[in-house]
Every structure is written in structure tokens, then in C-alpha cells.
Amino acid sequence: xxxxxxxxxxxxxxxxxxxxxxxxxxxxxxxxxxxxxxxxxxxxxxxxxxxxxxxxxxxxxxxxxxxxxxxxxxxxxxxxxxxxxxxxxxxxxxxxxxxxxxxxxxxxxxxxxxxxxxxxxxxxxxxxxxxxxxxxxxxxxxxxxxxxxxxxxxxxxxxxxxxxxxxxxxxxxxxxxxxxxxxxxxxx
Numbered sequence: 001x002x003x004x005x006x007x008x009x010x011x012x013x014x015x016x017x018x019x020x021x022x023x024x025x026x027x028x029x030x031x032x033x034x035x036x037x038x039x040x041x042x043x044x045x046x047x048x049x050x051x052x053x054x055x056x057x058x059x060x061x062x063x064x065x066x067x068x069x070x071x072x073x074x075x076x077x078x079x080x081x082x083x084x085x086x087x088x089x090x091x092x093x094x095x096x097x098x099x100x101x102x103x104x105x106x107x108x109x110x111x112x113x114x115x116x117x118x119x120x121x122x123x124x125x126x127x128x129x130x131x132x133x134x135x136x137x138x139x140x141x142x143x144x145x146x147x148x149x150x151x152x153x154x155x156x157x158x159x160x161x162x163x164x165x166x167x168x169x170x171x172x173x174x175x176x177x178x179x180x181x182x183x184x185x186x187x188x
Contacts, residue, residue, distance in 0.1 A: 001033050005079045014086055027083070034080040034096065037073040044121060045106045046070045058171075061128045061178045065121035067110045068138035074100045074107065075142035104146045107139070111151065116158025117173070131173035133163050 004026065008014055017027040024032075040047035046065045049055055055069075056062040081096035110119045110127070118135040119127035136159055140152070147155075162173035172179055 001030060001076045001079065004030055005083065008083060014083070017083060017087065027087070030080055030083070034073075034076045037070070042123065044109075044125070045103070046110075046121065047073060048123070056132070056134065059130065059132060059176075059178050060181055061176075062120055062130050062132055062134070064123060065110065066130075067107055067118040067120075067135040070103065070107045070110075071139045071142040074103045074146075077103075104143065107143065114154060116154040116156070116161075129176075130178070131158070131162055131176040133159070133169065133171045136163070 004017075008017060017030070018025050021029060037047035040049065042048045042065075044065060047070055048064045049066060049069050051063045052060050054063070055066065077096045077100035081093040081100070084090075084093035084096065110121060112119060112129050115129075116136075117129065117131045118139070120130050121127055136155055139147070140155065144152070158173075162175055163170045
């Protein structure tokens with residue numbers, strides 16, 4: 001999706017979105033990509049991306065409903081809405097924007113208030129805190145305009161306090177409960 005939206009923005013070739021690839025247009029493929037998360041929803045209103053083998057195999061607690069990929073869902077809905085708007089489809093664009101806006105508070109439910117990092121929601125509804133750089137990077141990247149300044153400050157403080165070192169980036173905080181179980185050096 002990012003390649004598609006960037007290509008169109010850089011070239012201005014909006015007609016390319018109507019080009020047929022297989023039996024569908026590029027725009028149809030983008031719509032499918034933007035709404036695929038719906039097939040992964042399990043009741044809370046967020047997509048469940050599966051267990052550790054589907055996500056970060058090195059972090060056993062990073063599984064199911066994660067902030068990073070659900071934030072990406074919001075981004076792609078909004079990006080698709082922008083393209084739809086430009087192509088003269090304001091009603092569909094508005095529906096995508098509304099859907100994206102409805103997901104923001106659901107993602108925010110995963111935030112560990114005051115701590116700067118995020119939970120992963122398990123199938124039973126329980127929340128497991130995971131101090132990982134993946135959520136830091138992607139929630140700031142995709143939701144920066146939706147996050148209150150105080151939350152951004154908490155997240156940056158978490159990054160500086162637990163992930164950043166003078167010569168290394170810890171992908172998983174040394175204070176995370178799963179650190180001792182990780183199989184990768186950058187997660188220990």
C-alpha cells in the first residue's frame with residue numbers, strides 16, 4: 001500500500017489506479033488491502049494477527065492484537081481515502097475516514113497510560129504489556145496526529161530510558177518480562 005500511495009503522490013499518475021492487474025484495478029487491490037484487517041477481527045474491534053509465529057517470533061508475548069499493525073490499518077484506510085477523494089469518490093472516502101477514526105480509540109485501549117509502551121490483547125481479552133520498539137515506531141509513524149502530546153512525551157521517554165543506548169538499540173526493553181526468553185541478541 002505504501003508503494004502504491006507513494007508512487008501516485010510522486011508521479012501524479014492517478015490514472016494508474018484504474019489500470020487493470022489480473023481481473024481488478026490497482027485501486028480495487030488497494031481497497032482490499034485497506035480493509036483486509038476486517039477479516040482478522042475477533043470481537044474487540046481490532047485485528048488479531050496471530051501468535052508469535054505470525055509476528056515477532058523472538059518475543060513470545062508479542063501476539064494477537066498489537067498496536068503497531070492496527071495503527072497501520074488506520075493509516076492505510078486514511079491513505080486510501082485520500083486517493084478516493086482525489087478520484088471524485090467523496091462518499092467512499094468519508095466512509096474510509098470514519099472507519100479509521102473509529103479504530104483510533106480501540107488502538108489507544110492497548111496503551112499503558114503513563115508508561116510509554118503498549119499492551120498486546122490476547123484472545124481471552126487479557127492485556128499483556130510488551131515493551132517493544134515495534135509499537136513505538138509504528139504508532140508514532142501512523143498515529144502521530146492522533147496521539148496527545150503528553151502520550152508522545154511518555155513514549156519518547158520510554159524509548160530513551162529503556163531502548164536507546166549510546167551504541168545500540170534494544171528492540172525489546174531489558175525490563176520486559178519476556179527478555180530472558182528471547183532467542184535473539186537484539187532482544188536480550
